[in-house]
Amino acid sequence: MIEYNQKVIRYYQEVSELCIHYLSIDGVIFGFHQNQLKVLLLRWKGTNEWSLPGGFIKKTESVDDAAQRIMQERTGLYALYLRQFHVFGQIERYNQEETWRKINLPIQGVQWSERTISMGYYALVEHSKVVPMPDLLTEECRWWSLDELPALLFDHNQIIDVALGSLRKQLSEQPLGHLLPEAFTIPELQRLHETILGHSLDSRNFYRKMMASTALERLAERRVGTPHKTPYLYRFKKEPDAEKGS
Template structure:
């Protein structure tokens, strides 16, 4: 209990009254920055232990509403693209005794169920728009690169792996525009797809197929300050892009 003050203990007691004990939300917030995919993590109070944002579903709210509430509190964003991607319901998901010893659970766990099933949601957000905010149980809320993740609490490394695999499968009909600023270069768009897919794409072929898809509008502006010829800036076509996404016709992947 030494890591938690009375405010936190009271929070747990209130959640025990308001929430469905055996059903929780775990959220994978994906962002893209400096050519790398990143996820938002929380560091538990008084420890060096990290986990995904999450929480319990209130008795009076839907699962989707719980996910929106949790992520608004952690990101500061009012508009969120969310996708439920998996239910984590193994009888034994992780070593509970070791986990709770590492973080110091502050209340009597007998008030909670012995087993929790988690609904996994991922969010696609524009990195620069997010204001990371810790909660009462954490000292920090920060971005981590996918290729530099620590050993997370609970089964959260596994949850991230499943979320990324789901995002890859759904790329032909997921609006990854949420991961980019309003305007971007073609190399930046290619790098985003490569980072999600985990493989290199041929630049010339990628350019031709993206252009043929009709999902982009080229602006008259160029990206300055690059070591090569200043590339044009593009934006997603507000009519064509949603139509192509709905049909799952991003064949250039």
């Protein structure tokens, strides 16, 4: 325990020296699995308290590069699709004294700002490719369904709500292929839309809309093992520089 405390103190001292004060990044990493939209959460060491992945911006890196680094460290994925969706800068974002007590960090004597403004980024990732990794301060990193989220530390429940609202508003502009395997059926794509929107869609209208889209291309293969038909598989056409959306 003493060794861990010393590591934590060194970590916050390094953050204080190498990173920009008052600013942080919080990441909402969305994945789609078993017809559920999920987010990646971290459980803090020695507690049952959960939060979003996040981190600080080094003085030598851009904000977007910092977001990529923070998300990469938690997912094991590179060249993530990211979008900055909101800045959280309320004067009092959460009860700081209560929060620090819950996570019980040994940071007495570490100089850090009393107020932090957070830039929210969301990432769209294929669930099966992610290798969830905790960090120094946490001991578990795993997926949670949106409808089963616990009460999170800080203001992270609100951040997820805002991220989901932003994703819904910009749904037609987002490369949703990042949430799916490379090949998928139209019904599978419809279920993804329905899960994000939170309501059902008319199948015929959705099919016509997708067929009229120039973003999809049909493959020669079909999905086998379905109860009735063997539907064609589709994929999103690749676009130049489609890997970054921030």
